[in-house]
Amino acid sequence: MSAATADPDAGAAPATLADRLGPLGFGGAPLGNLYRPVSDETARTALEAGWESGVRYFDTAPHYGLGLSERRMGAFLAERPRDEFVLSTKVGRVLEPNPAFTGGDDLADGFAVPDDLVRRFDPSESGVRRSIDDSLDRLGLDRIDLAYLHDPDVYDLDRGLREGLPALARLRDEGVVGAIGIGVNDAAVAARAVREGDLDVVMIAGRYTLLEQPALADLLPLCEERGVAVVAAAPYNSGLLATDEPAADAAYDYGAVPAEVLDRARRLAAACREWGVRLPVAALHFPLRHPAVRSVVVGTSRPDAVRENAARFATTVPEAFWEHLVEQGLLP
Numbered sequence: 485m486s487a488a489t490a491d492p493d494a495g496a497a498p499a500t501l502a503d504r505l506g507p508l509g510f511g512g513a514p515l516g517n518l519y520r521p522v523s524d525e526t527a528r529t530a531l532e533a534g535w536e537s538g539v540r541y542f543d544t545a546p547h548y549g550l551g552l553s554e555r556r557m558g559a560f561l562a563e564r565p566r567d568e569f570v571l572s573t574k575v576g577r578v579l580e581p582n583p584a585f586t587g588g589d590d591l592a593d594g595f596a597v598p599d600d601l602v603r604r605f606d607p608s609e610s611g612v613r614r615s616i617d618d619s620l621d622r623l624g625l626d627r628i629d630l631a632y633l634h635d636p637d638v639y640d641l642d643r644g645l646r647e648g649l650p651a652l653a654r655l656r657d658e659g660v661v662g663a664i665g666i667g668v669n670d671a672a673v674a675a676r677a678v679r680e681g682d683l684d685v686v687m688i689a690g691r692y693t694l695l696e697q698p699a700l701a702d703l704l705p706l707c708e709e710r711g712v713a714v715v716a717a718a719p720y721n722s723g724l725l726a727t728d729e730p731a732a733d734a735a736y737d738y739g740a741v742p743a744e745v746l747d748r749a750r751r752l753a754a755a756c757r758e759w760g761v762r763l764p765v766a767a768l769h770f771p772l773r774h775p776a777v778r779s780v781v782v783g784t785s786r787p788d789a790v791r792e793n794a795a796r797f798a799t800t801v802p803e804a805f806w807e808h809l810v811e812q813g814l815l816p
Contacts, residue, residue, distance in 0.1 A: 501629060501663045502685065502713035502778045504570050508768075508797050509541035510534045510790070511717060511783025515556045516549020517596040522785040524556065531560040533787040537794035543687070543717075543781055544623075545574035545634055545667075546615065550590055550601040551622050558623030566626065572687075573623070574634035574667055575615040576648055577603040594738070605639035607648030616660060631655065632667035632687055633677070641673060649681035656684075667717075669737075671699040678706050685778075689717040690737055692777065694763075694770040695725060695749055697816060708776040716771035717781040724749050725767040728756070752814055759805045765796045766805070773806070 515527045534542075542561060544553045554573060561569060582602045590599040606615070616628060631652055636644020652664040665685035666677040674686045686707055692699040693716070707714050720726040723735040730749035734741055741749075756763045771777045782793050809815040 500713075501570060505541045505713070505715065505779040506539065506570075507772055507779055508537075508539055508794065509543055509715065509779045509781035510539050511781045512542065512544035512553040512557050513548045513783045514785035515544070516547075516551075516553035518548070518594055518783075518785075519591075519596065521596045526787070527556045527785055528560055529787040530785050530790050531557065533790040534794075535560075535564065537791060539790075539794070540568060541570045541572075541779055541781070543572045543715075545577075545632075546579050546619060546622075547574065547577050547593075547603065547634060549595045549597045550599070550603075551579055551618075552595075552597055554619055554622040555624075558625055562624050570629045571623070571625065572630035572632060572665075572685075573619045573628055574632045575612045575619075575652065576605060576607050576634040576636055576639075576644060578606045578611055578615050579618065580604055605636075605644075607633065607636060607640075607644045607651065609647070609651040609654065612648060612651040612655065613660075616655065627662070628660075629662045630665060630685060631661040631663075632665045632685070634667050635669070636666075637668060637670055637673045641676075645677055645680050649677065649683070653682050665712075665715075671701070671703045674699070675703040675706055678703070678710060678712055683712050685713045685715060687715040687717055687781070690721050692716050692771050692774070693719050693721050693725065694752060694767040694815075695721050695745070700774075700816060704774055704776045712776070713778040714774075714776045715779045715781055716777050717783075719767050719771055719780050719782060720764065721749075725752075726764050728763050729753055730763070748814075751812075752809070755809055755812060755814060759802070759808065761801055761805050762796070762799075765799050766801060768793065768796050769799075769801050770806075 544557045579601045585600045588599045590597050633648040655661050656664050663684035665683050667687035669689045671691040753763045771780050
């Protein structure tokens with residue numbers, strides 16, 4: 485091949501999984517009937533809306549609806565070209581039959597599904613392998629691109645990191661999964677996992693948002709230093725930043741919003757109005773301003789909300805707006 489016709493990509497480094505995530509990802513918790521029942525048709529239409537909007541990173545977990553999210557997501561993705569999307573799921577919770585099932589539901593854990601299964605914490609190598617095998621069965625797919633250790637701090641953090649991270653590393657080395665990481669709501673827990681494990685990706689939920697940035701102190705600089713990609717989940721802090729004017733009864737981190745947090749959210753909303761930038765647009769764009777953050781994952785089961793998130797992401801936010809937030813003490 486002559487220089488005049490040489491392939492410009494020749495010799496370029498192959499794309500990593502982090503490069504393939506894309507800036508906007510689809511969070512699968514609502515597909516597991518988070519807080520309310522969602523029909524199969526609505527769930528599928530939401531996934532279709534994401535795909536049609538260009539989303540190619542899809543995240544789920546056994547925890548979400550006791551496997552319902554995995555089944556719905558897998559059924560949809562099975563009809564798409566396998567090399568055109570990235571799929572992540574999670575390990576640490578193994579699902580087993582509920583010996584005490586009497587027709588109840590799983591709403592105590594947030595999901596409107598029958599509690600015919602129970603979650604058992606098992607970060608051992610055998611537990612991690614079983615979790616991956618079970619997830620593949622529910623998904624109906626041939627492989628999992630990215631596996632996260634899910635919420636070990638909810639159960640036993642020391643054991644979770646000591647057993648779960650090496651187990652995932654072995655599965656990655658064997659080619660069972662493409663990449664590994666940790667998915668948590670606590671920035672300090674995630675930073676410890678980065679130090680103690682050999683991770684490719686960290687998913688941090690709600691801890692690097694327009695509203696609050698505890699991940700900025702330690703986790704994000706550490707990930708940037710070590711080349712660990714960051715996925716910022718829950719950019720709306722469970723809904724508080726999802727509307728132009730934060731409501732007193734809005735969800736915040738899956739619960740009621742404290743008064744001081746609501747006040748800060750409303751100060752952000754006022755600054756957004758001043759600049760003609762919608763609060764949810766700013767919330768969606770903010771995490772990607774840090775070089776360690778490679779993707780923002782938003783969960784919803786409403787097709788119209790999926791399309792709206794894509795439109796928000798396509799909106800340009802002026803650089804001077806961010807500078808104003810810093811000057812006003814609303815961002816570090």
